[in-house]
Structure formats: structure tokens, C-alpha cells
Amino acid sequence: MIYANHWVARKIQESFPQQALLRHHPPPRQEFFNQLQDSARARGFTIDTRSNKALADSLDRAIDPRDPLVNRLLRVMATMAMSNALYFSTGACPVDQYYHYGN
Known part of the structure; x- marks a missing residue:
């Protein structure tokens, strides 16, 4: 599409x-991406925001099997950063x- x-x-x-x-x-608004990256880092993940593909791949890898809400929250934060x-x-x-x- x-x-x-x-x-x-x-x-x-x-x-x-x-x-x-x-x-x-x-x-996207970089200040929101900074918050996203800080939150991910606190849970042991790295979020790459250099491109939409890098961001999507990073979010796909940011999965905590003990807490599925972590990935959902990171995705919400990424969406909020978008213009x-x-x-x-x-x-x-x-x-x-x-x-x-x-x-």
C-alpha cells in the first residue's frame, strides 16, 4: 500500500x-524518542530511531517474556513521538x- x-x-x-x-x-519529535530510548534502556533494550525500519526492528526485539506490557508501552511511546x-x-x-x- x-x-x-x-x-x-x-x-x-x-x-x-x-x-x-x-x-x-x-x-518525529526527538525529545519523545529520547524518553522512549531511556525507558527501553532501563529494561535492557536498545531502540534505534535512525529510520522507520530500524525503529520497527528495534521494537520487534524489545520483548520481555515476563512482562508483555513492556513492548506495548514502548510501541505506544514510539507512536506518540510520531508527527x-x-x-x-x-x-x-x-x-x-x-x-x-x-x-
Whole structure:
């Protein structure tokens, strides 16, 4: 689905380079990622926030078999760190800001 959305957005932008209305996710709020990393570290886990893939992989490994709520809490904290999607016009935003976090 994300791959399809990417190609549709690219086609819209190519057809209307100055007027396309697109959606993107700005980078997450680092102060919330710091809290997430500190909380994970307190339980013996490392969370890598360099990209969305690294974050997902880190969360998949952060499992405490004695307390399944730890992983759920870390995932909630990661979600809270994410920025809301924004809509923008391609004519009003530099190309380097078109992309989602991690891409």
C-alpha cells in the first residue's frame, strides 16, 4: 500500500509540479524518542530511531517474556513521538521535504 501511494504521489507531482497536493510525515519529535530510548534502556533494550525500519526492528526485539506490557508501552511511546501527517502544495515546499520519516 505504501509503495502504491508513493508511485501515485510521484505521478501527481510529475503531472502538476507546482500545484500537486501531497501528504507527508515530518520527522518525529526527538525529545519523545529520547524518553522512549531511556525507558527501553532501563529494561535492557536498545531502540534505534535512525529510520522507520530500524525503529520497527528495534521494537520487534524489545520483548520481555515476563512482562508483555513492556513492548506495548514502548510501541505506544514510539507512536506518540510520531508527527501528524501534513498536506502541502508542491509549489510551496522544497523537494527534500516531500518525504516521510525514514525514507
